[in-house]
Amino acid sequence: MNDxxxxxxxxxxxxxxxxxxxxxxxxxxxxxxxxxxxxxxAVMRVEIDRISDRQxxxxxxxxxxxxxxxxxxxxxxxxxxxxxALIDNDDLAMHISLRGGFYAHQREFCLGKxxxxxxxxxxxxxxxxxxxxxxxxxIPLRVMSPMVGDLNAGLYRPIPKDTEALRLxxxxxxxxxxxxxxxxxxxxxxxxxxxxxxxxxxxxxxxDATELANGRGLRAARLRAIKVDIANNLxxxxxxxxxxxxxxxxxxxxxxxxxxxxGTTFSEFVLNTRLLRAHRMLANPSLAGRSIISVALDAGFQxxxxxxxxxxxxxxxxxxxxxxxxxxx
Numbered sequence: 145m146n147d148x149x150x151x152x153x154x155x156x157x158x159x160x161x162x163x164x165x166x167x168x169x170x171x172x173x174x175x176x177x178x179x180x181x182x183x184x185x186a187v188m189r190v191e192i193d194r195i196s197d198r199q200x201x202x203x204x205x206x207x208x209x210x211x212x213x214x215x216x217x218x219x220x221x222x223x224x225x226x227x228x229a230l231i232d233n234d235d236l237a238m239h240i241s242l243r244g245g246f247y248a249h250q251r252e253f254c255l256g257k258x259x260x261x262x263x264x265x266x267x268x269x270x271x272x273x274x275x276x277x278x279x280x281x282x283i284p285l286r287v288m289s290p291m292v293g294d295l296n297a298g299l300y301r302p303i304p305k306d307t308e309a310l311r312l313x314x315x316x317x318x319x320x321x322x323x324x325x326x327x328x329x330x331x332x333x334x335x336x337x338x339x340x341x342x343x344x345x346x347x348x349x350x351x352d353a354t355e356l357a358n359g360r361g362l363r364a365a366r367l368r369a370i371k372v373d374i375a376n377n378l379x380x381x382x383x384x385x386x387x388x389x390x391x392x393x394x395x396x397x398x399x400x401x402x403x404x405x406x407g408t409t410f411s412e413f414v415l416n417t418r419l420l421r422a423h424r425m426l427a428n429p430s431l432a433g434r435s436i437i438s439v440a441l442d443a444g445f446q447x448x449x450x451x452x453x454x455x456x457x458x459x460x461x462x463x464x465x466x467x468x469x470x471x472x473x
Contacts, residue, residue, distance in 0.1 A: 161208030162326075167201050176200065189230045189265060193223040198274060207320070209336035211287045215280040216321065219273040220245065226268050234266035234285045236295070238343055240314060245276030251300045258305030258314070262298050262347060279317050281343060291344035291353040298347045308393070309345035312365035316342065319368050338364045366394065367402045374414055378421060381446045385410045418443040419458045422451070426463055427470040436463045 165187075170178040176194060183204065184192035194200050198221030207214045239246065241255035248254075248261065249270040255261060263269065266285075289295060303310055316338065326332055341361025344353050370392055377383050388410075389396045403410050422443040425431050431439070437448055440463075445451040455463050 161206075163206045165202075165204045165206070167203075184224070185230065188224070189226065189232060191225040191227060191230065193225060195221045195223055195272060195274065205321075207326075209326075209332050209339070211284055212336040212339060213282040214317065214320065214339070215282070216278070216317065218243075218277045220275045221273075223270060223272040225270045226265065228268060231266060231268070234264060236283050236285055236288055237263045237265065238281045238283075238346075239263060239271075240279040240281075240310070241276060242279060242314070243275070243277035245274040246278065247272045247274070248300060253300075253302055255302060256305065258311070260303040260307075260310055260346065261300060262295070262303070264299060279314065281339060283340060283343070287340065288344065288347075291340065291349055291357075292347045293350050295347070303346055307346050309342045309362065312362065312369060313339065313342040313346060315369045315372065316365040319372070334364075337361060363402065363405075366392065367406075370399060370402065371413070371417075374417060378414075378418055378444050379442055381444055383414060383444060414444075415454065416458070418445060419455055422455065422463065423459060423466060426466045429470055432467065432471060436467070439463070 165183055167175055167179055179202070180192045183202075184190050187206070200221040202217065202219040202222065204215060204217040204219070207216075238260055239255070240260040241257060244255065244257050246255040246261075249272065253261075263271075264285075265282075285295070292298065305311070320326070320335060323331075323335075326335065338361035341349075341353075341357035342365055345357050345362060349357055370388060373388050373391055374383065377388075385396045385399050389399045392399070400410055403413055422439050422445070425434065425439045425442065426436070434442075440448055440451040443451075452463060459466065461469070
Protein backbone atom coordinates (compact mmCIF):
# COMPACT_ATOMS: atom_id res chain seq x y z
CA MET A 145 0.00 0.00 0.00
CA ASN A 146 1.46 3.38 -1.04
CA ASP A 147 1.52 6.61 0.96
CA UNK A 148 -1.53 8.01 -0.81
CA UNK A 149 -3.57 4.92 0.09
CA UNK A 150 -2.40 5.12 3.69
CA UNK A 151 -3.42 8.73 4.23
CA UNK A 152 -6.67 9.41 6.09
CA UNK A 153 -9.50 10.79 3.96
CA UNK A 154 -9.96 14.53 4.46
CA UNK A 155 -13.38 15.05 6.06
CA UNK A 156 -14.71 17.16 3.20
CA UNK A 157 -16.30 15.81 0.04
CA UNK A 158 -18.51 17.36 -2.60
CA UNK A 159 -19.32 14.01 -4.19
CA UNK A 160 -21.48 11.16 -2.82
CA UNK A 161 -19.36 8.78 -0.80
CA UNK A 162 -20.74 5.71 0.96
CA UNK A 163 -18.57 2.69 1.64
CA UNK A 164 -19.21 -0.45 3.64
CA UNK A 165 -16.45 -2.50 5.25
CA UNK A 166 -16.90 -5.89 6.94
CA UNK A 167 -14.32 -8.13 8.53
CA UNK A 168 -15.94 -11.05 6.71
CA UNK A 169 -15.01 -9.42 3.37
CA UNK A 170 -11.41 -10.51 3.95
CA UNK A 171 -10.03 -14.07 3.89
CA UNK A 172 -9.97 -15.43 7.43
CA UNK A 173 -6.22 -15.99 7.46
CA UNK A 174 -5.61 -12.35 6.44
CA UNK A 175 -8.57 -10.76 8.23
CA UNK A 176 -6.88 -9.23 11.24
CA UNK A 177 -3.96 -7.66 9.38
CA UNK A 178 -6.15 -6.49 6.49
CA UNK A 179 -8.57 -4.79 8.90
CA UNK A 180 -5.67 -3.18 10.73
CA UNK A 181 -4.22 -1.84 7.49
CA UNK A 182 -7.34 -0.77 5.60
CA UNK A 183 -9.60 0.45 8.42
CA UNK A 184 -7.08 1.15 11.17
CA UNK A 185 -4.10 2.82 9.57
CA ALA A 186 -5.58 4.10 6.30
CA VAL A 187 -9.08 5.21 7.31
CA MET A 188 -9.10 5.81 11.09
CA ARG A 189 -5.38 6.49 11.65
CA VAL A 190 -5.22 4.11 14.61
CA GLU A 191 -3.65 0.78 15.50
CA ILE A 192 -6.22 -1.96 16.06
CA ASP A 193 -5.53 -4.69 18.62
CA ARG A 194 -7.54 -7.82 19.15
CA ILE A 195 -9.15 -8.43 22.55
CA SER A 196 -8.03 -12.00 23.08
CA ASP A 197 -11.10 -13.49 24.75
CA ARG A 198 -13.58 -11.92 22.32
CA GLN A 199 -14.73 -12.67 18.79
CA UNK A 200 -13.20 -10.24 16.30
CA UNK A 201 -16.04 -8.94 14.10
CA UNK A 202 -17.06 -5.59 12.64
CA UNK A 203 -19.47 -4.15 10.08
CA UNK A 204 -18.85 -0.48 9.29
CA UNK A 205 -20.56 1.94 6.89
CA UNK A 206 -18.84 5.24 6.15
CA UNK A 207 -20.73 8.18 4.64
CA UNK A 208 -18.90 11.25 3.42
CA UNK A 209 -20.57 14.67 3.56
CA UNK A 210 -19.15 18.21 3.25
CA UNK A 211 -16.71 18.71 6.15
CA UNK A 212 -18.12 15.64 7.87
CA UNK A 213 -17.79 11.88 7.95
CA UNK A 214 -20.48 9.73 9.53
CA UNK A 215 -19.71 6.13 10.49
CA UNK A 216 -22.22 3.60 11.75
CA UNK A 217 -22.04 -0.07 12.51
CA UNK A 218 -21.16 -2.74 15.02
CA UNK A 219 -17.89 -3.97 16.46
CA UNK A 220 -16.65 -6.39 19.07
CA UNK A 221 -13.33 -7.72 20.27
CA UNK A 222 -11.35 -4.63 19.18
CA UNK A 223 -9.18 -2.05 20.91
CA UNK A 224 -8.16 1.13 19.08
CA UNK A 225 -4.85 2.87 19.87
CA UNK A 226 -3.67 6.18 18.45
CA UNK A 227 0.13 6.33 18.79
CA UNK A 228 2.04 9.58 18.09
CA ALA A 229 3.20 8.26 14.70
CA LEU A 230 -0.37 8.15 13.38
CA ILE A 231 -1.41 11.64 14.51
CA ASP A 232 -1.61 13.79 11.37
CA ASN A 233 -4.70 15.95 12.00
CA ASP A 234 -6.72 17.55 14.80
CA ASP A 235 -10.16 16.38 13.71
CA LEU A 236 -12.86 15.94 16.34
CA ALA A 237 -14.89 12.76 16.67
CA MET A 238 -18.18 12.35 18.50
CA HIS A 239 -18.76 8.70 19.38
CA ILE A 240 -22.34 7.68 20.27
CA SER A 241 -23.05 4.29 21.79
CA LEU A 242 -26.32 2.82 20.51
CA ARG A 243 -25.65 -0.38 22.41
CA GLY A 244 -23.19 -0.32 25.28
CA GLY A 245 -19.67 -1.66 24.92
CA PHE A 246 -17.36 1.39 24.67
CA TYR A 247 -14.58 1.82 27.22
CA ALA A 248 -12.04 4.68 27.31
CA HIS A 249 -8.89 3.47 29.03
CA GLN A 250 -7.05 6.70 29.79
CA ARG A 251 -10.12 8.36 31.31
CA GLU A 252 -11.53 5.08 32.65
CA PHE A 253 -15.18 5.38 31.76
CA CYS A 254 -17.76 3.40 29.83
CA LEU A 255 -20.52 4.72 27.62
CA GLY A 256 -24.02 3.44 28.25
CA LYS A 257 -26.72 3.13 25.62
CA UNK A 258 -27.54 6.53 24.15
CA UNK A 259 -24.52 8.30 25.66
CA UNK A 260 -21.80 10.06 23.67
CA UNK A 261 -18.28 11.39 24.05
CA UNK A 262 -16.19 13.92 22.13
CA UNK A 263 -12.64 12.84 21.27
CA UNK A 264 -9.79 14.31 19.27
CA UNK A 265 -7.51 12.77 16.65
CA UNK A 266 -4.79 15.13 17.83
CA UNK A 267 -4.03 13.18 21.01
CA UNK A 268 -2.91 9.67 21.82
CA UNK A 269 -5.43 7.37 23.47
CA UNK A 270 -6.98 3.93 23.62
CA UNK A 271 -10.58 2.71 23.58
CA UNK A 272 -12.12 -0.76 23.49
CA UNK A 273 -15.31 -1.90 21.75
CA UNK A 274 -17.06 -5.00 23.03
CA UNK A 275 -20.43 -5.91 21.49
CA UNK A 276 -21.16 -2.31 20.58
CA UNK A 277 -23.43 -0.67 18.04
CA UNK A 278 -22.34 2.89 17.40
CA UNK A 279 -22.48 6.16 15.50
CA UNK A 280 -19.40 8.26 14.97
CA UNK A 281 -19.14 11.74 13.46
CA UNK A 282 -15.74 13.12 12.43
CA ILE A 283 -15.44 16.87 11.83
CA PRO A 284 -12.46 19.22 11.31
CA LEU A 285 -11.59 21.27 14.38
CA ARG A 286 -11.64 24.47 12.28
CA VAL A 287 -15.34 23.85 11.50
CA MET A 288 -16.50 23.20 15.07
CA SER A 289 -14.33 25.73 16.92
CA PRO A 290 -16.45 28.79 16.04
CA MET A 291 -19.64 26.96 17.08
CA VAL A 292 -18.69 25.77 20.58
CA GLY A 293 -17.50 27.92 23.46
CA ASP A 294 -14.86 25.64 24.98
CA LEU A 295 -14.19 22.43 23.06
CA ASN A 296 -11.36 21.35 25.35
CA ALA A 297 -13.73 21.35 28.33
CA GLY A 298 -15.96 18.90 26.49
CA LEU A 299 -13.28 16.39 25.52
CA TYR A 300 -13.60 12.90 27.00
CA ARG A 301 -16.63 13.77 29.13
CA PRO A 302 -19.66 11.49 28.69
CA ILE A 303 -22.70 13.34 27.33
CA PRO A 304 -25.93 12.17 29.04
CA LYS A 305 -28.43 10.26 26.92
CA ASP A 306 -31.26 12.61 27.91
CA THR A 307 -29.54 15.56 26.22
CA GLU A 308 -32.18 16.74 23.74
CA ALA A 309 -29.80 17.59 20.91
CA LEU A 310 -28.10 14.18 21.27
CA ARG A 311 -31.43 12.36 21.14
CA LEU A 312 -32.43 14.29 18.02
CA UNK A 313 -29.01 13.66 16.46
CA UNK A 314 -29.46 9.89 16.85
CA UNK A 315 -32.92 10.06 15.27
CA UNK A 316 -31.67 12.28 12.46
CA UNK A 317 -28.77 9.92 11.73
CA UNK A 318 -31.21 7.02 11.49
CA UNK A 319 -33.19 8.99 8.91
CA UNK A 320 -30.00 9.72 6.94
CA UNK A 321 -29.28 6.01 6.63
CA UNK A 322 -32.64 5.64 4.86
CA UNK A 323 -32.42 8.77 2.68
CA UNK A 324 -32.19 8.41 -1.08
CA UNK A 325 -31.46 12.05 -1.97
CA UNK A 326 -27.92 12.38 -0.61
CA UNK A 327 -26.50 12.44 -4.13
CA UNK A 328 -27.78 15.99 -4.58
CA UNK A 329 -25.19 18.59 -3.46
CA UNK A 330 -27.71 20.91 -1.76
CA UNK A 331 -29.21 18.05 0.23
CA UNK A 332 -25.76 16.87 1.28
CA UNK A 333 -24.76 20.39 2.32
CA UNK A 334 -27.91 20.90 4.42
CA UNK A 335 -27.64 17.44 5.98
CA UNK A 336 -24.05 18.10 7.10
CA UNK A 337 -25.03 21.55 8.37
CA UNK A 338 -27.89 20.11 10.45
CA UNK A 339 -25.62 17.44 11.95
CA UNK A 340 -23.00 20.01 12.92
CA UNK A 341 -25.72 22.18 14.49
CA UNK A 342 -26.94 19.28 16.63
CA UNK A 343 -23.42 18.31 17.68
CA UNK A 344 -22.66 21.90 18.69
CA UNK A 345 -25.86 22.07 20.75
CA UNK A 346 -25.02 18.78 22.47
CA UNK A 347 -21.56 20.09 23.35
CA UNK A 348 -22.61 23.58 24.41
CA UNK A 349 -22.91 25.95 21.46
CA UNK A 350 -22.10 29.63 21.63
CA UNK A 351 -25.04 32.03 21.81
CA ASP A 352 -24.82 32.89 18.11
CA ALA A 353 -24.42 29.25 17.09
CA THR A 354 -27.37 28.27 19.30
CA GLU A 355 -29.57 30.86 17.63
CA LEU A 356 -28.59 29.60 14.19
CA ALA A 357 -28.96 25.93 15.15
CA ASN A 358 -32.39 26.41 16.70
CA GLY A 359 -33.71 27.76 13.42
CA ARG A 360 -31.82 25.28 11.27
CA GLY A 361 -30.51 21.88 12.42
CA LEU A 362 -32.67 21.59 15.52
CA ARG A 363 -35.81 22.53 13.60
CA ALA A 364 -35.05 20.01 10.83
CA ALA A 365 -34.28 17.21 13.31
CA ARG A 366 -37.44 17.89 15.33
CA LEU A 367 -39.61 17.83 12.22
CA ARG A 368 -38.00 14.56 11.14
CA ALA A 369 -38.61 13.05 14.60
CA ILE A 370 -42.25 14.22 14.51
CA LYS A 371 -42.80 12.63 11.09
CA VAL A 372 -41.30 9.35 12.30
CA ASP A 373 -43.54 9.51 15.39
CA ILE A 374 -46.59 9.97 13.15
CA ALA A 375 -45.58 7.07 10.90
CA ASN A 376 -45.06 4.79 13.91
CA ASN A 377 -48.49 5.63 15.33
CA LEU A 378 -50.44 6.03 12.10
CA UNK A 379 -52.87 3.22 12.84
CA UNK A 380 -54.10 4.89 16.02
CA UNK A 381 -57.45 6.58 15.28
CA UNK A 382 -56.91 9.12 18.05
CA UNK A 383 -53.55 10.32 16.75
CA UNK A 384 -53.56 14.01 17.70
CA UNK A 385 -51.16 16.89 17.55
CA UNK A 386 -51.34 17.11 21.33
CA UNK A 387 -50.10 13.57 21.99
CA UNK A 388 -47.36 13.85 19.35
CA UNK A 389 -46.19 17.13 20.88
CA UNK A 390 -46.18 15.55 24.33
CA UNK A 391 -44.01 12.65 23.19
CA UNK A 392 -41.62 15.04 21.42
CA UNK A 393 -41.46 17.42 24.41
CA UNK A 394 -42.66 20.46 22.48
CA UNK A 395 -45.90 22.44 22.31
CA UNK A 396 -48.69 21.70 19.81
CA UNK A 397 -48.24 25.19 18.40
CA UNK A 398 -44.56 24.51 17.72
CA UNK A 399 -45.49 21.31 15.84
CA UNK A 400 -47.98 23.25 13.76
CA UNK A 401 -45.41 25.94 13.01
CA UNK A 402 -42.96 23.32 11.71
CA UNK A 403 -45.55 22.00 9.25
CA UNK A 404 -46.66 25.50 8.27
CA UNK A 405 -43.06 26.25 7.29
CA UNK A 406 -43.37 23.37 4.79
CA GLY A 407 -46.63 24.76 3.41
CA THR A 408 -48.91 22.22 5.05
CA THR A 409 -50.57 21.42 8.39
CA PHE A 410 -50.33 18.58 10.87
CA SER A 411 -53.76 17.27 9.85
CA GLU A 412 -52.94 17.41 6.13
CA PHE A 413 -49.67 15.57 6.66
CA VAL A 414 -51.33 12.82 8.72
CA LEU A 415 -54.09 12.38 6.12
CA ASN A 416 -51.64 12.22 3.22
CA THR A 417 -49.41 9.75 5.07
CA ARG A 418 -52.41 7.53 5.81
CA LEU A 419 -53.54 7.62 2.18
CA LEU A 420 -50.04 6.73 0.97
CA ARG A 421 -49.87 3.79 3.37
CA ALA A 422 -53.27 2.54 2.19
CA HIS A 423 -52.23 2.91 -1.46
CA ARG A 424 -49.02 0.92 -0.89
CA MET A 425 -50.97 -1.87 0.78
CA LEU A 426 -53.62 -1.99 -1.96
CA ALA A 427 -50.96 -2.05 -4.67
CA ASN A 428 -49.11 -4.92 -2.98
CA PRO A 429 -50.21 -8.25 -4.56
CA SER A 430 -49.14 -10.17 -1.45
CA LEU A 431 -51.85 -8.30 0.52
CA ALA A 432 -54.63 -9.01 -1.99
CA GLY A 433 -56.42 -11.13 0.62
CA ARG A 434 -56.88 -8.18 2.96
CA SER A 435 -60.28 -6.53 2.78
CA ILE A 436 -60.41 -2.85 1.86
CA ILE A 437 -61.94 -1.97 5.21
CA SER A 438 -59.08 -3.80 6.94
CA VAL A 439 -56.56 -1.75 4.93
CA ALA A 440 -58.41 1.46 5.82
CA LEU A 441 -58.39 0.61 9.52
CA ASP A 442 -54.71 -0.29 9.43
CA ALA A 443 -53.95 3.14 7.95
CA GLY A 444 -55.94 4.82 10.72
CA PHE A 445 -59.27 5.50 8.98
CA GLN A 446 -62.43 4.80 10.96
CA UNK A 447 -64.99 5.97 8.40
CA UNK A 448 -64.99 3.89 5.19
CA UNK A 449 -66.95 6.43 3.16
CA UNK A 450 -64.52 9.19 4.15
CA UNK A 451 -61.63 6.90 3.25
CA UNK A 452 -63.08 6.12 -0.19
CA UNK A 453 -63.80 9.78 -0.88
CA UNK A 454 -60.39 11.13 0.12
CA UNK A 455 -58.59 8.21 -1.55
CA UNK A 456 -60.26 8.91 -4.90
CA UNK A 457 -59.58 12.63 -4.61
CA UNK A 458 -55.89 11.94 -3.89
CA UNK A 459 -55.18 9.21 -6.46
CA UNK A 460 -57.92 9.63 -9.09
CA UNK A 461 -59.11 6.06 -8.60
CA UNK A 462 -61.03 3.98 -6.08
CA UNK A 463 -59.29 1.63 -3.62
CA UNK A 464 -60.73 -1.37 -5.48
CA UNK A 465 -59.54 0.12 -8.76
CA UNK A 466 -55.96 0.44 -7.50
CA UNK A 467 -56.06 -3.15 -6.26
CA UNK A 468 -57.41 -4.42 -9.59
CA UNK A 469 -54.75 -2.51 -11.54
CA UNK A 470 -52.00 -4.00 -9.37
CA UNK A 471 -53.37 -7.50 -9.87
CA UNK A 472 -53.38 -7.11 -13.68
CA UNK A 473 -49.77 -5.92 -13.92
